[in-house]
Amino acid sequence: MAVEATDYLIFDExxxxxxxxxxxxxxxxxxxxxxLNVLRTVxxxxxxxxxxxxxxxxxxxxxxxxxxxxxxxxxxTEEAKTxxxxxxxxxxxxxxxxxxxxxxxxxxxxxxxxxxxxxxSFYGLVFGFPVPIIIALFFNEIRSNIARSxxxxxxxxPKFMSTVVMTSLVIMLVxxxxxxxxxxxxxxxxxxxxxxLISSETAYSGLLNNPSFFRAIYQISGIWxxxxxxxxxxxxxxxxxxxxxxxxxxxxGAGKMxxxxxxxxxFILSTIVIMLITRIGSLLNVGYEKxxxxxNPNTYVTxxxxxxxxxxxxxxxxxxxxxxxxxxxxxxxxxxxxxxANTIAKKASDTSLx
Amino acid sequence: xxxxxxxxxxIFKIISYLLLTVFAVGCLYPFIxxxxxxxxxxxEVRDSTIVLFPKNVQFDAFADVFNNNVFWNAYTxxxxxxxxxxxxxxxxxxxxxxxxxxxxxxxxxxxxFFLVFTMWFSAGLVxxxxxxxxxxxxxxxxxxxxxxxxVVIAMGMQAMNIILLRNAFEGVPSEIxxxxxxxxxxxxxxxxxxxxxxxxxxxxxxxxFFGISRWNGYFWARQMISSVNEQPLQVYLRLRLEExxxxxxxxxxxxxxxxxxxxxxxxxxxxxxxxxxxxxPFIQKYFAKGVxxxxxxx
Numbered sequence: 001m002a003v004e005a006t007d008y009l010i011f012d013e014x015x016x017x018x019x020x021x022x023x024x025x026x027x028x029x030x031x032x033x034x035x036l037n038v039l040r041t042v043x044x045x046x047x048x049x050x051x052x053x054x055x056x057x058x059x060x061x062x063x064x065x066x067x068x069x070x071x072x073x074x075x076x077t078e079e080a081k082t083x084x085x086x087x088x089x090x091x092x093x094x095x096x097x098x099x100x101x102x103x104x105x106x107x108x109x110x111x112x113x114x115x116x117x118x119x120x121s122f123y124g125l126v127f128g129f130p131v132p133i134i135i136a137l138f139f140n141e142i143r144s145n146i147a148r149s150x151x152x153x154x155x156x157x158p159k160f161m162s163t164v165v166m167t168s169l170v171i172m173l174v175x176x177x178x179x180x181x182x183x184x185x186x187x188x189x190x191x192x193x194x195x196x197l198i199s200s201e202t203a204y205s206g207l208l209n210n211p212s213f214f215r216a217i218y219q220i221s222g223i224w225x226x227x228x229x230x231x232x233x234x235x236x237x238x239x240x241x242x243x244x245x246x247x248x249x250x251x252x253g254a255g256k257m258x259x260x261x262x263x264x265x266x267f268i269l270s271t272i273v274i275m276l277i278t279r280i281g282s283l284l285n286v287g288y289e290k291x292x293x294x295x296n297p298n299t300y301v302t303x304x305x306x307x308x309x310x311x312x313x314x315x316x317x318x319x320x321x322x323x324x325x326x327x328x329x330x331x332x333x334x335x336x337x338x339x340x341a342n343t344i345a346k347k348a349s350d351t352s353l354x
Numbered sequence: 355x356x357x358x359x360x361x362x363x364x365i366f367k368i369i370s371y372l373l374l375t376v377f378a379v380g381c382l383y384p385f386i387x388x389x390x391x392x393x394x395x396x397x398e399v400r401d402s403t404i405v406l407f408p409k410n411v412q413f414d415a416f417a418d419v420f421n422n423n424v425f426w427n428a429y430t431x432x433x434x435x436x437x438x439x440x441x442x443x444x445x446x447x448x449x450x451x452x453x454x455x456x457x458x459x460x461x462x463x464x465x466x467f468f469l470v471f472t473m474w475f476s477a478g479l480v481x482x483x484x485x486x487x488x489x490x491x492x493x494x495x496x497x498x499x500x501x502x503x504x505v506v507i508a509m510g511m512q513a514m515n516i517i518l519l520r521n522a523f524e525g526v527p528s529e530i531x532x533x534x535x536x537x538x539x540x541x542x543x544x545x546x547x548x549x550x551x552x553x554x555x556x557x558x559x560x561x562x563f564f565g566i567s568r569w570n571g572y573f574w575a576r577q578m579i580s581s582v583n584e585q586p587l588q589v590y591l592r593l594r595l596e597e598x599x600x601x602x603x604x605x606x607x608x609x610x611x612x613x614x615x616x617x618x619x620x621x622x623x624x625x626x627x628x629x630x631x632x633x634x635p636f637i638q639k640y641f642a643k644g645v646x647x648x649x650x651x652x
Contacts, residue, residue: 038460041460042460045458045459047540047541047542048452048453048456048458048459048541049453049459051449051450051452051453051541051545052449052450052453052454052459052465054445054446054449054450055446055447055449055450055511055516056450056465056468058446058507058508058511059468059469059472059511059513061485061489061508062482062485062486062489062508062509062511063472063476063477063511064472065485066476066477066478066481066482066484066485067475067477067481069477069481069484069485070477070478070481135374135377137370138369138370138371138373138374139374141366141367141370141371142370142371142374150378151374151375151378152638152642153634153635153638154378154379154381154382155374155377155378155381156638156641156642157381157382157385157634158381159641160566160627160630160634160641161570161627161630162569162570162571162572162588162626163570163572164570164572164588164589164591164592165570165588165591165623165626165627168591168592168595168619168623169384169388169623171595171599172388172391172616172619172620173384173387175599175616178601181400181601181605181607181608182400183400183614183616184400184401184402185402186402187387187402187404187405190402224380224381227377228377228381229641232642250360255360255361255362255363256360256362256363256365256366257362259363288479288573289572289573292573293572293592307478307479310478310479310480311479314479314480314483315479315480315483315577320480320484323478323480324478324480324481327477327478327479327480328477328478330478331475331476331477331478332475334475335474335475338473338474339474
């Protein structure tokens with residue numbers, strides 16, 4: 001049956017003619033009224049958007065405004081005292097930081113902080129990452145639920161404590177001795193001294209005043225604090241392995257090591273990979289609070305990280321623009337690492353972290 | 355049927371128990387040492403002769419902590435920050451996560467990215483500091499003089515927790531929601547009567563995360579709260595620690611005290627963790643849950 005032309009054509013009342021390409025006209029119409037349609041949809045569902053808006057505002061005000069201000073800090077806003085200083089503000093902050101032109105001391109500090117940031121994370125990865133996996137393997141050996149719960153409760157406990165409490169404990173345990181009041185050094189210092197690992201002078205002057213001990217203290221306290229808690233995710237992966245897998249291996253005569261190698265490892269490998277990638281992604285994201293609470297001028301050489309460098313020179317000090325540039329460099333590289341890590345995780349396991 | 359353990363399995367089991375015990379004791383020991391040191395006498399603490407149990411017991415360090423009004427002020431402030439901070443964050447997060455979990459939300463991907471981006475990139479401490487200073491001025495301009503409200507309102511929102519909630523809400527079957535709507539439930543009722551009861555445990559977990567980070571919050575509170583009377587416990591503890599590590603203060607200490615200055619710090623540490631220790635056994639299972647949900651998902 002022939003289709004009447006009028007079925008197809010739309011009569012436009014304004015111009016008094018038929019529209020030639022009605023489909024295109026409808027598309028144009030939708031496009032023209034795009035925001036009107038959006039508004040209509042929003043109004044119909046206004047409750048949903050009312051719920052969303054407060055959260056967005058909080059993020060906008062206190063997460064995104066600082067980013068906007070960050071851009072502003074590259075203008076000549078700082079009270080530059082001399083012409084030379086003025087010259088090096090603005091985008092040349094980056095040049096100052098990287099090459100040391102204009103402020104060699106600060107640039108040196110920045111590179112030291114950048115290196116320390118990376119090293120603290122990297123050592124954390126090397127020494128801290130395997131520990132939770134080992135603990136999870138140990139948990140799996142404990143068949144009694146009550147015993148396991150007790151171990152779990154105890155080992156998760158330090159994670160609950162605030163950084164202030166944790167660092168206070170560390171400070172007290174390795175504190176220096178004092179001549180004026182006759183105070184002896186902290187109990188851990190004394191223990192290490194009695195074991196012959198450190199000299200009595202070292203113990204007496206306080207381990208936290210000694211730059212060569214800072215990284216070790218940072219890592220060990222980190223493991224003490226987080227290893228139990230971090231083992232949860234690995235333990236969850238291990239406990240999901242069916243007992244028949246072990247039985248099959250045992251019947252084949254596999255010893256414990258072979259069972260680990262051929263039964264447990266393949267099962268938890270994907271979890272390990274994801275966790276590893278996450279850690280690599282946050283390599284430039286050191287917990288600054290802990291460093292800030294543990295370090296002192298004696299240990300800046302090994303302890304100062306980018307965030308504490310920023311706190312010292314930007315918040316307590318007055319070099320706001322320069323320090324913002326330093327932090328931005330650190331955070332941009334950090335962001336690239338996170339995005340890269342996430343992309344790899346997605347490819348490796350079909351698991352996106354975000 | 356029980357099978358005899360292989361020798362390698364037996365050895366591994368023994369090693370497991372042994373090392374786990376060492377680690378668990380290591381986790382617990384500093385706390386026991388803290389309590390013991392807080393109630394030991396001056397000479398014992400000075401000479402570091404306490405190993406596990408207290409010696410020459412005194413409770414004056416605790417008494418002096420309790421007799422200080424600033425301490426109670428700090429405690430009240432921490433309770434205030436924890437209660438209102440968690441309430442504020444939970445309110446925003448639940449509403450926001452609920453909206454984000456709806457497929458019909460316009461620009462949903464954009465809003466999600468808006469959240470996730472804050473986990474990838476942060477402006478840094480200095481711009482944040484300047485931003486908080488500006489906020490403080492605005493707050494004072496509208497008559498909110500108490501810096502605690504600045505900490506409650508402006509700080510502590512975490513995109514990760516919102517995403518945890520959103521994922522939980524997305525897991526609620528849409529048939530239940532549709533049934534509720536057919537029965538005439540409004541959007542609010544769907545949220546309160548359907549979604550919240552169905553994701554109780556994840557809500558508890560997220561509230562716990564917020565609550566703990568509020569209780570433990572230190573850095574920004576120290577930067578932004580200027581009045582001594584408004585400082586939370588963590589800041590108070592740190593300031594005392596800095597004060598008593600000065601040898602000048604402790605020179606003639608023994609003349610007026612029967613406990614060492616360290617004991618005062620230890621007593622403060624005990625006081626600041628007691629509430630957490632008391633509730634810890636009850637909330638520990640939620641604490642563990644957040645990791646499993648948060649670690650690997652979708």
